[in-house]
Amino acid sequence: MPELPEVETVVRLIRPDLTGRRIKGVRVEWERTLGGMRPAAFQRAVQGATVGRVWRRGKYIVADLERRGRPAGHLLCHLRMSGRLHVDPAGIAPGPHERLRLPLDDGCVLRFVDVRKFGRFTYVERADVALAGLGPEPLGEEFTPAWFRNGLRSRRRALKPLLLDQAFVCGLGNIYVDESLHRARLHPLRRSDRLSVLAAARLHNEIRATLEEAIAHEGSSFDTFYRTPEGRPGSFQEQFQVYGRQGRSCLSCGAPIRRLVVAQRGTHVCLRCQRPPRSL
DNA sequence: ATCCTATCCTGGCTGC
């Protein structure tokens, strides 16, 4: 599923094609993509605006809009499970599951395609307000070992649901939480306030390393997620240590990878590398 | 404060 590395990859891919383009029109094929905004209001806000900076915050893709050189709100896109965002050259026919389309002034088309319809593509006046609930960027300066240790200590939650909580740290999802926990040799049910300083530092380090390596591999591709309809997929799925590897052997110790359910999510662990907490 | 469940959706898988 698109998590921070996949979203970052999408942003890097579409940024050059989108920056500086004027949005000529709006076509909404699935209204709920707008997250409650009326299509007419969306069109008024977006049509005729020019795209400024294209950036990422957590799993959100943001495009700043301008009119006559002045700030004019933001496009805000969340891919959720199966969303794909790409800029197509002129003359490419829409494929299936297209939910929203923005023709650009150079003839290209920004397309939001989403099989499962969970994704959102909407307009907000203020990105800072819309994104205010997100925790720090795990690859940002604010996410220091000391901040992380204090954050873990101030909650009393199992590690997995806490790391999935976008208000705690943003950008992690099911895959990269499982991978980071395995690399840090921590069981997903370990309580956040009971980690040693060393274990917290290890987890902090592995979260960053996992995300950085995944970005370097242009994210993970499988299921319905590809960068573009014709484009190359990312390759980080080939580096997975536990995710989706249930029944196969742990690449570091050889014990079988187990699949459990934690926080209502499929969860992949090596019980030899990741010792369960005593109190369950 | 934290956890659990339901909701939104569809393609792909399982089992008969």
Added chain:
DNA sequence: TGCAGCCAGGATAGGA
């Protein structure tokens, strides 16, 4: 082979 039913999974809302 055909088909019904189940399931994944990010975010959010509401209840325990």
